[in-house]
Amino acid sequence: MEAAYLAVMWGGLTLYLLLGGADFGAGIWDLVAGGPERGRRQRDLIARTIGPVWEANHVWLIFVIVLMWTGFPPVFAAVSSTLYIPLTLVALGIIGRGSAFVFRKASVQVEHQRLFGAVFALSSLLTPFFLGVSAGAVAGGRVPPGIAEGDLVTSWINPTALACGVLTVCVTAYLAAVYLTREAEREGEADLAAQFRRRALVSGVITGAVAIAALLVLRSDARALYDALLSGPGLVLVIVSVVAGVVSLLLLVLRRFLAVRLTAALAVAAMLWGWGAAQYPEMLPGLTAAEAAAHDAVLTASLGALGVGALLLVPSMIWMFRIFQRSDEPAQHG
Amino acid sequence: MISAFLAGLPLEAATPADLLAARQQMALSLGWHIVFACFGVGMPLITLIAEVLGIRTGDPVYRLLARRWAKVMGVLFAVGAVSGTILSFEMGILWPGLMGTYGQVIGLPFSLEGIAFFIEAIFVGIYLYGWDRLPPKVHALTGVPIVIAGVASAFFVVTANAWMNQPTGFSEADGRVITVDPWAAMFNPATPPQTTHMIVAAFMVAGFGMASVYAVAMLRGRRDRYHRLGFTIPFTLAAILTPVQIVVGDWAAKFLHERQPIKLAAIEGVFESGKHVPLHLGGIVIDGEMRYAIEIPSGLSLLAGNKPSTHIVGLNTVPEADQPPVNIVHLAFQSMVAIGFALLALSAVFAFVWWRRRRLPETPWFWRAAALAGAGAAFAVEAGWVTTEVGRQPWVVYGVLRTADAVNPAPGLRWGFYLVTAVYVVLTVITIVVLRRMTRSTPVPDEITNADVEAVH
Numbered sequence: 187m188e189a190a191y192l193a194v195m196w197g198g199l200t201l202y203l204l205l206g207g208a209d210f211g212a213g214i215w216d217l218v219a220g221g222p223e224r225g226r227r228q229r230d231l232i233a234r235t236i237g238p239v240w241e242a243n244h245v246w247l248i249f250v251i252v253l254m255w256t257g258f259p260p261v262f263a264a265v266s267s268t269l270y271i272p273l274t275l276v277a278l279g280i281i282g283r284g285s286a287f288v289f290r291k292a293s294v295q296v297e298h299q300r301l302f303g304a305v306f307a308l309s310s311l312l313t314p315f316f317l318g319v320s321a322g323a324v325a326g327g328r329v330p331p332g333i334a335e336g337d338l339v340t341s342w343i344n345p346t347a348l349a350c351g352v353l354t355v356c357v358t359a360y361l362a363a364v365y366l367t368r369e370a371e372r373e374g375e376a377d378l379a380a381q382f383r384r385r386a387l388v389s390g391v392i393t394g395a396v397a398i399a400a401l402l403v404l405r406s407d408a409r410a411l412y413d414a415l416l417s418g419p420g421l422v423l424v425i426v427s428v429v430a431g432v433v434s435l436l437l438l439v440l441r442r443f444l445a446v447r448l449t450a451a452l453a454v455a456a457m458l459w460g461w462g463a464a465q466y467p468e469m470l471p472g473l474t475a476a477e478a479a480a481h482d483a484v485l486t487a488s489l490g491a492l493g494v495g496a497l498l499l500v501p502s503m504i505w506m507f508r509i510f511q512r513s514d515e516p517a518q519h520g
Numbered sequence: 521m522i523s524a525f526l527a528g529l530p531l532e533a534a535t536p537a538d539l540l541a542a543r544q545q546m547a548l549s550l551g552w553h554i555v556f557a558c559f560g561v562g563m564p565l566i567t568l569i570a571e572v573l574g575i576r577t578g579d580p581v582y583r584l585l586a587r588r589w590a591k592v593m594g595v596l597f598a599v600g601a602v603s604g605t606i607l608s609f610e611m612g613i614l615w616p617g618l619m620g621t622y623g624q625v626i627g628l629p630f631s632l633e634g635i636a637f638f639i640e641a642i643f644v645g646i647y648l649y650g651w652d653r654l655p656p657k658v659h660a661l662t663g664v665p666i667v668i669a670g671v672a673s674a675f676f677v678v679t680a681n682a683w684m685n686q687p688t689g690f691s692e693a694d695g696r697v698i699t700v701d702p703w704a705a706m707f708n709p710a711t712p713p714q715t716t717h718m719i720v721a722a723f724m725v726a727g728f729g730m731a732s733v734y735a736v737a738m739l740r741g742r743r744d745r746y747h748r749l750g751f752t753i754p755f756t757l758a759a760i761l762t763p764v765q766i767v768v769g770d771w772a773a774k775f776l777h778e779r780q781p782i783k784l785a786a787i788e789g790v791f792e793s794g795k796h797v798p799l800h801l802g803g804i805v806i807d808g809e810m811r812y813a814i815e816i817p818s819g820l821s822l823l824a825g826n827k828p829s830t831h832i833v834g835l836n837t838v839p840e841a842d843q844p845p846v847n848i849v850h851l852a853f854q855s856m857v858a859i860g861f862a863l864l865a866l867s868a869v870f871a872f873v874w875w876r877r878r879r880l881p882e883t884p885w886f887w888r889a890a891a892l893a894g895a896g897a898a899f900a901v902e903a904g905w906v907t908t909e910v911g912r913q914p915w916v917v918y919g920v921l922r923t924a925d926a927v928n929p930a931p932g933l934r935w936g937f938y939l940v941t942a943v944y945v946v947l948t949v950i951t952i953v954v955l956r957r958m959t960r961s962t963p964v965p966d967e968i969t970n971a972d973v974e975a976v977h
Contacts, residue, residue, distance in 0.1 A: 238649035256627020263620025266612025284602035334930035480624030495635030
């Protein structure tokens, strides 16, 4: 039971990374789009693309947090108490990103838009970094079970955690560039599409390089995880990730912008599931999923509720993405 | 280094300063979120009413109101959503002792809330960005799930808080939870009165809050149809709910009498148990005694049990260490009730003038009071939360877990509090500035046409 529950939770985390992560990545591209005049069309494309969907995408994070405290309460307590510093920064980053984004949309004066834009872009960079750092702290085995049992500083300021933070930032920026290339093409903005294609290629290569570097960091800093990633199911997923990543670069070169969305997402998802597979069944050092899991009555009730909820959610979500992905001009109504 | 310094500190328990900081951080984050959550629950319905009236009558005034309200709703919803996310982090960052043990007991309503919030976020996206992409009737229909999901979210979240007041649906041995019935935990005895009280409050805050904006405009002489309707739609809803809320509040207090008597004793400053207990209006507790209060003989007994001989449990039935701080709870409760009755009087004036004259009141006193009603309603909600939260102390889970045992023992929590406070101060100022500029940057024309409606983006 707890394996199925954990898989659902990990699925939620995957969707958060692929959807919510890309929204952060879009904010990172906003940061480097250049001055207000030069970067205006890029920023408009980014705002148009994430505007209608970022709140729904953001809910995946809440979903994962709630599933964690419901299904694996001791893990949630251990992680959030030991990592309270980076997680507080994540929380503040989430506030900064979301509110600055809507404030920018609601403002009319250019200097206000610039200020909010800067907060939006900067927090889009910092939030995934600290989320990645927190994940890296867990992956590196620096968060022991128990409340605030880990070191408040070295648990997350260490090579593995920092590498994971940088990798997360790269992944979100890469995904955003891939998605935005297709958005620009769909909207008929060929020059923007070319720009984001170039960025997707560059960030794709950088992400691959950082991933390899992170693996080397693990080798010296978190040997157990490194070994598990390079054997058994971990290795299979790493290979899937590498292949999908290389295929994505080829598809970008060939300008297959719709297909590359799938392969890029697959490369990232396989990386995340590789970590999960390598660490399973241990969630924290000396604490397995079965030991940490809530009672079956709780897991069953939550999964049942989610199953019923999915019947409402999935069609709604598909409808939402379809409405905002339609390439026709907005319909005219009098 | 810092870590060595931090590691050298004992982690058995948080210092009193850190415990207080954690409680204040939670209170600040919750208190801040609640106001936005109220608008998130109430504003979609009010906006939808205007939109439907606009579709039915074709009147551009209704349509413009709906469009402009939706824009504000977009900002409030987003800020409410992110400030709500912080709370889910803080549940673990600040209260790992609560979540590590009982997270599974209260997990189900949060999972359900997650689904409801998802639906809400999806349809808010469609609603806000879909005006030009969907036919008008379909667009109005996309508002319905927002209303339902908003109410459902409020319900689910408050059931978890109700559980903290009436922990049921689990059994424990040696500090470990051995069995859980998540549905029984969710539908605990406090759930019906508490969720009803909060959901009605949310619509009142949104209704009075939106009406306040137009009351200010009325005082400034803008009495055209746009401002009159902008006032009347939300105010009518809130005015209808105000008497309902007073009945619900009475129910909630009677519930305390039966199930959480110590909280009621703190609310009223009753130390000794007995019959014919008076109701205290005002007053302050000094040295374990209520002073300077106006006493209504047997008032509390009458309210709690419908007869003057009703036995009221006093604070002294529990050890002093288990008593909540009386003055805070008493003052907060009195403020909430006083505001509730003031809003009732205001609603009565509105209803009376409408009944006899079929128009809005003309006296500036009505508009001055109406201008304050929104802030008053929000203040009453805050006071209500202070009453229920502080009134439960020293317990975080009533009779089961003390707040001091739930807090994160890691040192330095207070720095997080300072940081979060600074962020919220800035955020509050900016939200107000942005909303004001938003409404002023596109003034409402004297003659509203369909072109004005289409121009809102």
